[in-house]
Each structure stands twice: as C-alpha cells, then as structure tokens.
Amino acid sequence: MNWTASWGWAMNDAAHPEMDGLIGALLHSCSEHVLETMFFAPILEETDPAEGDGRNRVASRLHFQGRPSGDFEVDADPAIARSLTAGFLGIDESEVTPLQEDEVLAEFCNMTCGSALSSLGQVEYFSLETPAPARESEFAPAVDGVRRAFLLDGGTLAVCLRVDFDRS
Amino acid sequence: MALQILIVDDSPAMRAFIRRVMRLSGIEVDVYHEAGNGLEALVQLLNHPIDAVLTDINMPVMDGETFVRKLRAGGPFQATPVVVISTDATAHRIQTMLSLGAVGYLQKPFGPEQLRSELDRVLGVGHE
Numbered sequence: 001m002n003w004t005a006s007w008g009w010a011m012n013d014a015a016h017p018e019m020d021g022l023i024g025a026l027l028h029s030c031s032e033h034v035l036e037t038m039f040f041a042p043i044l045e046e047t048d049p050a051e052g053d054g055r056n057r058v059a060s061r062l063h064f065q066g067r068p069s070g071d072f073e074v075d076a077d078p079a080i081a082r083s084l085t086a087g088f089l090g091i092d093e094s095e096v097t098p099l100q101e102d103e104v105l106a107e108f109c110n111m112t113c114g115s116a117l118s119s120l121g122q123v124e125y126f127s128l129e130t131p132a133p134a135r136e137s138e139f140a141p142a143v144d145g146v147r148r149a150f151l152l153d154g155g156t157l158a159v160c161l162r163v164d165f166d167r168s
Numbered sequence: 169m170a171l172q173i174l175i176v177d178d179s180p181a182m183r184a185f186i187r188r189v190m191r192l193s194g195i196e197v198d199v200y201h202e203a204g205n206g207l208e209a210l211v212q213l214l215n216h217p218i219d220a221v222l223t224d225i226n227m228p229v230m231d232g233e234t235f236v237r238k239l240r241a242g243g244p245f246q247a248t249p250v251v252v253i254s255t256d257a258t259a260h261r262i263q264t265m266l267s268l269g270a271v272g273y274l275q276k277p278f279g280p281e282q283l284r285s286e287l288d289r290v291l292g293v294g295h296e
Contacts, residue, residue: 034277113255
C-alpha cells in the first residue's frame with residue numbers, strides 16, 4: 001500500500017503538520033504486521049512512548065541512506081526482547097542468549113523500517129545500514145522522530161522513525 | 169523430491185527463521201546449506217548440488233546484487249533459481265533484482281504460506 005498516495009500527499013508535503021500522524025499510523029501498521037507475522041506476538045494496545053525512558057531497555061538503531069535518508073530505532077523491555085527472540089527462533093526463553101536478542105531485535109529493526117519505507121510512497125530507493133545494538137540501564141531515545149509504543153504480552157516495545165526528506 | 173536449499177543472509181537469526189518457516193510450510197528439504205554473504209554462497213554452490221537459493225540483499229563482503237550478477241554472468245549456475253528475500257519492496261529494487269536474473273522476490277515480513285507459494289511457483293508445484 002502506498003500510504004502518501006492513498007492519503008493524497010506527496011513527498012514535498014513533508015512539512016505538513018499531519019505528516020507525523022501519517023508516519024505514526026504507518027509505524028503502528030508495519031510494527032503490527034511484523035510482530036504478528038514473524039514473531040507471533042500481537043499488539044495489545046498502543047501506549048505512551050515515554051514510559052520506557054529512563055528504564056532498562058534493549059535497543060537497536062540503524063541509519064538508512066537514499067531518497068529519503070533517515071534513522072530508525074526500536075527499544076524494548078528486556079523481557080520482551082527475550083520473548084520475541086524465543087518466538088522468532090522457535091526456542092524456549094530459557095535458551096535465549098544476549099547475542100541472539102541483539103540479532104533478533106536488529107532483524108525487527110530492519111524489517112519494520114524497510115516495511116515502513118517501502119509503504120511510505122514516493123520513496124525512490126533506500127539502503128539500510130547494519131543495525132547497532134544497545135543495552136541501556138537508563139534508556140534515552142537516540143533518534144528524534146515520530147515515536148510509537150506498544151503493549152505486548154509481558155512489556156512494551158517502542159519504535160521511532162525520522163525521515164529526512166529535505167536532505168535526500 | 170527433497171531439495172537442497174542455500175540460504176544466504178548475514179544474520180544467523182534470519183537464517184534460522186527461514187529454516188523454521190521452511191519446515192512450517194511443509195516443503196520437503198533434504199539439506200540446508202548456509203552462507204553469510206554472496207562470496208560464501210558462491211563457494212557453497214561449487215561444493216553442493218543446490219536446487220534453489222534464497223538470498224538477502226544487504227550483506228557485507230559481497231551483497232545480494234553482486235552475487236546474483238556473478239551467478240548469471242556465466243558458468244554452471246546460470247539456471248539455478250534465485251529468490252530474493254528482502255525488507256526492500258520499492259519498485260526500483262525489485263526491478264533491479266529481477267532484471268539481474270532473480271526469479272522470485274519475497275518481502276519481509278513473510279510467513280510459511282508466502283514462502284511455500286513462491287517456491288512452488290519458482291520450482292514448479294510438487295517440485296518435480
């Protein structure tokens with residue numbers, strides 16, 4: 001689905017105040033699709049993104065280049081990172097290693113960002129750089145963009161996308 | 169017919185997921201071979217009778233685009249079916265990979281049904 005086309009916007013409408021709403025809705029839709037299809041984890045409800053700030057979180061961040069360029073970040077409760085990893089790999093949570101958590105959160109980062117960019121419309125091309133894992137006892141978002149958080153079974157997960165339309 | 173499948177992805181987690189989804193899809197696979205980039209994949213192709221290749225695009229050392237280009241440049245693997253599995257579903261990327269010689273394109277996220285359908289199409293239903 002081409003979101004900007006279906007909503008009647010073009011890339012040069014990036015300064016439109018409702019653009020954040022569009023990207024937020026897109027983040028919700030893409031996160032939900034990725035979580036249900038590949039992690040077998042449904043979103044229970046949308047929650048306050050600031051809830052995870054200052055807490056112990058597992059994160060992954062990537063930069064993407066192209067037209068447009070930008071950044072994407074995901075952060076999750078450690079318990080969610082563990083359960084998503086177990087669901088993705090089809091193993092028991094007790095078998096999950098920190099390295100596997102980093103790899104799987106990186107895959108979530110990759111897929112959700114790629115899925116959002118592919119659906120955004122008028123994105124000519126993009127290249128995702130390798131996601132960088134992070135574990136922070138007092139998490140603070142590193143990406144200043146549109147952020148959405150979701151309650152899953154056992155904790156929260158947040159995603160944030162910044163699209164630099166002007167620098168493309 | 170049981171297949172020999174080569175999975176090319178720099179993420180061990182994604183390779184494990186693809187194996188899992190292949191099992192869930194009911195596709196009968198004899199042996200899974202794996203490679204972390206295009207160069208390793210070329211080595212695997214030289215050493216094993218691969219029936220189909222599932223490859224990512226963004227990888228270190230040799231990316232999926234270069235890998236498919238080399239595969240189709242000549243030699244014994246020109247006819248080996250290659251299905252691209254990528255997060256990138258822009259028309260530009262899909263067109264590039266198909267024009268290079270990939271015969272299928274699957275966007276992540278995907279489930280067992282989509283993978284089965286794509287492999288059935290590429291290899292022929294029943295894989296005969």
